[in-house]
Amino acid sequence: MLGKKKKIHRKKGVNVNGTFIPTSVVRHSSPGHEMNTMSERLYIGIDLGTYQSTVMSSEGVMTTIETVVGKPKDPVARNFLGRDVVFGEDAIKHRLACNLFRPLEHGVAQDDEENLSAAKAFVTHLIENCDPEEYDEVLGVICSPSHISFTDKTNLVSILRGLVNGIMVVSEPFAVAFGLDQIAGSIVVDIGAGTTDIARIYGTFPTDDDQVTIEEAGDWLDHRLMNLINKKYAGAQLTQSMVRRWKEEGSYVGDDSHEFMVDLSVDGKKQNVDIGDLVRLACNELVPHIVEGVKNIVAGADPEYQSVLRNNIILAGGGSLIGGLADRVAQHLADIGDVTVWCAEDPVVRVADGALKLAGAMPDEMYTSIE
Structure with missing residues (x-):
């Protein structure tokens, strides 16, 4: 208290x-x-x-x-950690001694x-x-x-x-x-880990009809990339933390693949492999979900206001750090008219x-x- x-x-x-x-x-x-x-x-x-x-x-x-929250698995772990609960990096560091939440x-x-x-x-x-x-x-x-x-x-x-x-x-x-002082007229796409939230903003609190939440977001992308790696490299030993780290370091969208080398354990043997093409494929698959959500938000707006909204589409959240995402989204939205898509600075804390x-x-x- x-x-x-x-x-x-x-x-x-x-x-x-x-x-x-x-x-x-x-x-x-x-x-x-x-x-x-x-x-x-x-x-x-x-x-x-x-x-x-x-x-x-x-x-x-x-x-x-x-x-993330870690609680010691047993009295030995409790004595080792010296605490009843640990958080964040400490919980991840000592995850083998903890039950993680x-x-x-x-x-x-x-x-x-x-x-x-x-x-x-x-x-x-x-x-x-x-x-x-x-x-x-x-x-x-x-x-x-x-x-x-x-x-x-x-x-x-x-x-x-x-x-x-x-x-x-x-x-x-x-x-x-x-x-960002952008409430006069904008569409915000906040790409987090658990959800992507899209809303049209026009000077007041948005209503439920002004917003949409989709589950295709950071965690969805991690699982998609993990599946692609497992399919290409049979026997690969992966954790979501590993895949998330690779995504954060090398994510991008586009038509051309970039080399992205990582150390991967396959059946217990270390291999240095290129997953650049897989990262591109996974990230590209996220784009249509974002585009569909934005199109629905635009279509539901006052028709005289749609041009204003189309020309101020803001990407935020950790997912907006995917290389080339703003341009890719703009390309896929071109069929609804002129659009402007941009990424917020320091998107994770916005x-x-x-x-x-x-x-x-x-x-x-x-x-x-x-x-």
Whole structure:
């Protein structure tokens, strides 16, 4: 629990874009004391990702941690690690001594006791990097995939309760657009590990009809590349971490293959092999899914506004780092008219950055108390 927290009491509210948005929030202070000043409040923006998560605070903290939790397998492992739970790189480093959890599959907490417990521990660890106990109030903007269920929302609130005073939940594409000052008219394609989220943005919070979530994203690409390697090199010994690392180092799209040499264990024997053609094939297969999603988003827009949207398509998330992706997507969209596709700078932190910017810009009544 946070120390020194003043309570936020929620009045009646409405649901906008699937987020918890009350009509008013009143902060109370003890008799004889002034209400909170801005110096006593901490704003945080959080991107809870399937593969990695980022938190940014109004005090300049920025932390990105791989979204993995490790719990010691037995008392020997507990004594070796010296802790009951480890996170991120530490969990990966000691994975053979731990039971590993990736508790935020597709960007939401999994609906079982062990994963919910792991998610709570992970989010607590993530937010602790911002020293929230030093502040009277902590308000957070939390980013989620464009479409999440009521159960997902309930789980999200449960893992954040006790860590922050109030939250606002927004979609990842909207956070990207807000952070880039591109809410006047854009289509944002946020390519994460668990999902690709696509939304049209036109100066207000997008509705469910303005957004689409597809599962063809980073993890899907990892599995596709792994299958291609296994098919070409029978007996190859692979892990998803290995394949993900190769993808991050050498991913690209296009018509021509580039050499990309990696060390591969085949039936226990080390081989240096070229997987460049396989990386290209896997990455190329992602493009049609993105293009179809963008076309649907354009087609569903006001016809007089479609040109504006087509000419400001923004790629973000780790998947936008695939070499040549913006040009390839633009080529495949040419049949719907003139298009402009570009990649956001520092795409991995764009969601959390936009969430933090939004946190400081929104009035108090946009937050929901979760105490």
